[in-house]
Amino acid sequence: LAKTTQPISMDSYEGQEVNITCSHNNIATNDYITWYQQFPSQGPRFIIQGYKTKVTNEVASLFIPADRKSSTLSLPRVSLSDTAVYYCLVTNLGGGNKLTFGTGTQLKVEL
């Protein structure tokens, strides 16, 4: 599976838009980009998944350029409760849906 690289930490303030970029230079044709969120002492939670271009749901947007070597998770108008670790993963359809977590990005939202 392609390795992912993302910033270790980010700081933001309530009401701002947060963009977390992830690089996955060796992504394969069958790979999807998936993001999970994890709060302290809880299991990770699926946020969004995409293959190319843009995907939006009620929580976030995911932007994937044409070469798919990177992706950006966009969180609109963050609040204190969005403080969490965000994991970017490359998931393979033929890989048994196994998740290989990278280091993740610790997002801290302040007032």
Add this chain to the structure above:
Amino acid sequence: DAMVIQNPRYQVTQFGKPVTLSCSQTLNHNVMYWYQQKSSQAPKLLFHYYDKDFNNEADTPDNFQSRRPNTSFCFLDIRSPGLGDAAMYLCATSSRTSGDYNEQFFGPGTRLTVL
């Protein structure tokens, strides 16, 4: 609500004393996973069951075993816990269909302390 349940939430064991962690699900998913997450690290997959088929990760120590007696339940057995096995153990489920990716649903985890 359909969910993934892990018991106990906190488990304390002694060095070398076998311990079993349990996971149950009401989602009727055919795949169940066990992850280990050490402090300030990312979750690491130990193994997973696709129905009754057991799939071990290559670097999972033999000290870790698993059982899945039915669709709803899955157990993680640590035969001889060492201090390095202290971690959060996460159970997850997914409904695997051919050719599609399905999100994993995680339980709250069991935090294991080894004395």
